[in-house]
Amino acid sequence: MCILFVIIGAILGGILGEVLKNVPSLAGVMPFLVTSSPVFDMAPVTINLYVIKLTVGLAFMPNLMSMLGIILAIVLYRRY
Template sequence: MKKEKKEGYFWFVIILAGICGKLIGDILGSNVKSLYFLKKVYSIGFTTPICLDLNIIQFTFALKINVNIMSILGIILAIIYYRKY
């Protein structure tokens, strides 16, 4: 039971750090001219969804992750934080 809580907390911290890092990167990239590269977004995933139609049920799968340098840095810092505490 304890391991499930720790694992859930780990993923929560990772996702929260990625979101905060992306927001900080967007703000800094927009407001400081010399930090424009922090706003550049890299997309990972499918450009179009994959569909499987079985006449009775249809499955659609799509996954796209947009990251920037600050979101990656935030995730790395969150992993270090999680391991330390």
């Protein structure tokens, strides 16, 4: 359940950052909060099984808003 809270917090934090990026009164702060930095990037791997072709890749590129969402999700999980 905690992992679900963390994932949803990261997604909602990232979405909130993208929404607030266009607010004129926050124009000075938001570029720092929504700039993503790659932490983990695994190149896509393709597996051809002749019936199904499967391509899998994974990238973790958080921004500060998604990290704030993760922290808020952990705080809410502890209260739950």
